[in-house]
Amino acid sequence: xxxxxxxxxxxxxxxxxxxxxxxxxxxxxxxxxxxxxxxxxxxxxxxxxxxxxxxxxxxxxxxxxxxxxxxxxxxxxxxxxxxxxxxxxxxxxxxxxxxxxxxxxxxxxxxxxxxxxxxxxxxxxxxxxxxxxxxxxxxxxxxxxxxxxxxxxxxxxxxxxxxxxxxxxxxxxxxxxxxxxxxxxxxxxxxxxxxxxxxxxxxxxxxxxxxxxxxxxxxxxxxxxxxxxxxxxxxxxxxxxxxxxxxxxxxxxxxxxxxxxxxxxxxxxxxxxxxxxxxxxxxxxxxxxxxxxxxxxxxxxxxxxxxxxxxxxxxxxxxxxxxxxxxxxxxxxxxxxxxxxxxxxxxxxxxxxxxxxxxxxxxxxxxxxxxxxxxxxx
Amino acid sequence: xxxxxxxxxxxxxxxxxxxxxxxxxxxxxxxxxxxxxxxxxxxxxxxxxxxxxxxxxxxxxxxxxxxxxxxxxxxxxxxxxxxxxxxxxxxxxxxxxxxxxxxxxxxxxxxxxxxxxxxxxxxxxxxxxxxxxxxxxxxxxxxxxxxxxxxxxxxxxxxxxxxxxxxxxxxxxxxxxxxxxxxxxxxxxxxxxxxxxxxxxxxxxxxxxxxxxxxxxxxxxxxxxxxxxxxxxxxxxxxxxxxxxxxxxxxxxxxxxxxxxxxxxxxxxxxxxxxxxxxxxxxxxxxxxxxxxxxxxxxxxxxxxxxxxxxxxxxx
Numbered sequence: 001x002x003x004x005x006x007x008x009x010x011x012x013x014x015x016x017x018x019x020x021x022x023x024x025x026x027x028x029x030x031x032x033x034x035x036x037x038x039x040x041x042x043x044x045x046x047x048x049x050x051x052x053x054x055x056x057x058x059x060x061x062x063x064x065x066x067x068x069x070x071x072x073x074x075x076x077x078x079x080x081x082x083x084x085x086x087x088x089x090x091x092x093x094x095x096x097x098x099x100x101x102x103x104x105x106x107x108x109x110x111x112x113x114x115x116x117x118x119x120x121x122x123x124x125x126x127x128x129x130x131x132x133x134x135x136x137x138x139x140x141x142x143x144x145x146x147x148x149x150x151x152x153x154x155x156x157x158x159x160x161x162x163x164x165x166x167x168x169x170x171x172x173x174x175x176x177x178x179x180x181x182x183x184x185x186x187x188x189x190x191x192x193x194x195x196x197x198x199x200x201x202x203x204x205x206x207x208x209x210x211x212x213x214x215x216x217x218x219x220x221x222x223x224x225x226x227x228x229x230x231x232x233x234x235x236x237x238x239x240x241x242x243x244x245x246x247x248x249x250x251x252x253x254x255x256x257x258x259x260x261x262x263x264x265x266x267x268x269x270x271x272x273x274x275x276x277x278x279x280x281x282x283x284x285x286x287x288x289x290x291x292x293x294x295x296x297x298x299x300x301x302x303x304x305x306x307x308x309x310x311x312x313x314x315x316x317x318x319x320x321x322x323x324x325x326x327x328x329x330x331x332x333x334x335x336x337x338x339x340x341x342x343x344x345x346x347x348x349x350x351x352x353x354x355x356x357x358x359x360x361x362x363x364x365x366x367x368x369x370x371x372x373x374x375x376x377x378x
Numbered sequence: 379x380x381x382x383x384x385x386x387x388x389x390x391x392x393x394x395x396x397x398x399x400x401x402x403x404x405x406x407x408x409x410x411x412x413x414x415x416x417x418x419x420x421x422x423x424x425x426x427x428x429x430x431x432x433x434x435x436x437x438x439x440x441x442x443x444x445x446x447x448x449x450x451x452x453x454x455x456x457x458x459x460x461x462x463x464x465x466x467x468x469x470x471x472x473x474x475x476x477x478x479x480x481x482x483x484x485x486x487x488x489x490x491x492x493x494x495x496x497x498x499x500x501x502x503x504x505x506x507x508x509x510x511x512x513x514x515x516x517x518x519x520x521x522x523x524x525x526x527x528x529x530x531x532x533x534x535x536x537x538x539x540x541x542x543x544x545x546x547x548x549x550x551x552x553x554x555x556x557x558x559x560x561x562x563x564x565x566x567x568x569x570x571x572x573x574x575x576x577x578x579x580x581x582x583x584x585x586x587x588x589x590x591x592x593x594x595x596x597x598x599x600x601x602x603x604x605x606x607x608x609x610x611x612x613x614x615x616x617x618x619x620x621x622x623x624x625x626x627x628x629x630x631x632x633x634x635x636x637x638x639x640x641x642x643x644x645x646x647x648x649x650x651x652x653x654x655x656x657x658x659x660x661x662x663x664x665x666x667x668x669x670x671x672x673x674x675x676x677x678x679x680x681x682x683x684x685x686x687x688x689x690x691x692x693x694x
Contacts, residue, residue, distance in 0.1 A: 033571075099630075100626065101623060101624070101625050101626065101630045101639070102623075102625060102626045102650070102652065149594060151594045152594050152595075209626070209650075211624055211650070212647055212649070212650075214507075215469060215647050216468075216469065216506070216507050216508055217439065217440070217468065217469025217470055217507070217508050217647050218469065218471050218508070218648075219468075219469070219507070219508035219511045219512065220508075223647055223649060304649045305649045306645065306648055306649070306651075307648055311471075311648075312647075312648035312649070315690070318690045318693075319690070319693060322693050327693055328693065331690075331692040331693035331694075332692070334692045335692040338692075343506065344596075345506075345596060348596055349594075
């Protein structure tokens with residue numbers, strides 16, 4: 001993972017160009033039985049998801065999430081505006097009182113309004129970019145699928161995966177890059193879009209009490225999310241390692257837990273960056289939650305979970321004993337491939353359409369080799 | 379061999395005493411317990427008829443301290459009869475302790491404790507949602523997981539209380555009109571992907587529908603008011619009692635008091651802030667939800683260094 005990746009040619013390899021006769025179609029479920037997983041891992045859709053994970057990780061490396069949209073690409077601002085609008089609709093649809101099992105039924109009202117907003121706004125973005133309007137339904141479906149389940153009133157990593165797919169769809173269709181000036185998406189752009197999404201989803205989860213979808217409880221990373229940890233560790237990886245790598249002959253040990261999680265100084269590197277152990281410090285979490293996705297996700301956990309951190313979030317606690325962010329990041333990618341993309345209950349809901357994520361074998365020669373970690377299911 | 383086994387018999391009272399203290403039993407003891415339990419469970423019908431009074435328990439999901447809290451609230455066995463509706467394992471920290479204790483209680487008081495199978499009592503699910511990882515973490519291997527999941531194949535599918543209340547983990551099946559159809563299911567196997575056995579452990583009621591519908595869980599069905607009415611009428615019963623779904627208040631009653639969901643894992647996953655309940659069915663057939671909150675030990679509990687999450691393999 002340390003060799004530089006030629007992102008432009010990698011991107012071309014997985015999504016060469018949009019053919020003029022591209023036949024868009026609304027995504028359909030194709031993973032019906034667990035045996036379908038194997039084919040899934042050979043599809044173009046899967047290769048593109050792998051590309052996206054590597055692409056966002058590369059671009060956000062050593063970058064802070066921006067505090068505002070100033071200076072970001074217009075296409076990025078348009079997509080972020082959709083996400084902010086969805087968050088705004090939450091204010092217009094307050095939770096209702098009355099008997100219920102768990103999730104608040106007002107979520108369904110919000111969901112249907114969000115669906116309408118998405119179709120309108122994504123349509124406008126596509127039109128403004130003179131991409132064929134046929135793309136609208138296929139692209140919008142991924143953002144709609146990223147809102148959670150309207151039947152089950154829950155949210156999990158499958159929905160989050162759909163957002164990655166939506167982001168990728170915008171990227172592949174050229175809705176984000178500025179073609180006139182030849183400027184392509186930067187790390188700030190990516191962090192802005194994803195942070196607007198997570199902000200919106202967290203608001204939805206807490207406002208309407210969405211259930212964790214298929215949580216692994218204390219045996220999983222997080223009840224709802226995985227991507228902010230990948231993005232956040234990617235943001236932080238690379239700096240310490242460069243300077244300290246030669247000196248640190250001893251291998252980083254997973255089990256070397258911080259004995260007393262209180263001393264803030266050792267949680268920060270001399271370069272002013274938090275170490276993985278800093279998840280035990282509220283002070284550092286608060287300092288970094290806006291600019292770093294990992295700490296943003298940790299802050300949310302502290303907000304919604306009761307009890308000691310190591311008890312309710314033991315996987316994250318164990319990760320806090322890993323010495324370097326580069327290890328954290330590569331571990332999280334492996335875990336994502338196995339626990340999200342490798343798990344039938346999660347990906348059975350993923351949709352495959354005509355152009356963006358086709359259910360067809362990926363043929364481009366040599367491209368898979370650039371795919372980084374690949375699948376490591378246990 | 380352990381001091382808990384002598385001459386082929388297991389000292390169940392000592393096992394139970396240790397388990398109440400949350401002590402881990404030796405692998406050989408767990409293995410012997412599972413073997414004994416299989417011998418007992420194989421004799422049980424797919425539909426067990428029992429008499430009230432009985433207290434009915436929903437999902438526990440390894441929340442051991444909360445199970446003990448439930449006993450404090452509802453009475454310790456054998457002073458209270460218990461019917462457990464499945465989902466003993468996964469997600470929480472203490473699936474092993476929970477499952478070992480329930481197995482011992484079943485062996486010690488076979489006619490006062492009944493264990494129904496939930497959708498998590500299967501290899502496919504418990505391999506992915508925590509129980510497997512926990513066995514690896516606490517025993518260093520998966521023998522215990524193999525023993526327990528083999529035993530799961532013997533758990534019954536349903537219980538009928540006083541010929542009036544039909545109890546299952548999940549819900550109804552379009553393939554089951556009469557409970558006699560459950561009796562002929564070959565249940566001694568891994569839970570299949572479809573068919574009556576899958577539906578009984580996977581289905582959910584849908585208060586907005588009348589008929590059966592497709593479940594977004596990927597297994598089982600949703601079933602509505604008309605299905606419930608018809609099932610109760612055909613089988614001459616008055617109520618369906620099930621678990622399987624998180625309830626903010628610890629329970630939910632639907633379809634004009636024809637169906638109850640009981641949920642027994644308070645503050646689920648440390649985040650949901652929900653209450654839990656145990657449903658007490660009295661000798662005269664009244665139903666009372668005894669509601670309780672998370673056990674105080676959860677706050678006091680401090681994780682020991684011995685436990686390692688297998689997910690950390692990714693970071694080596």
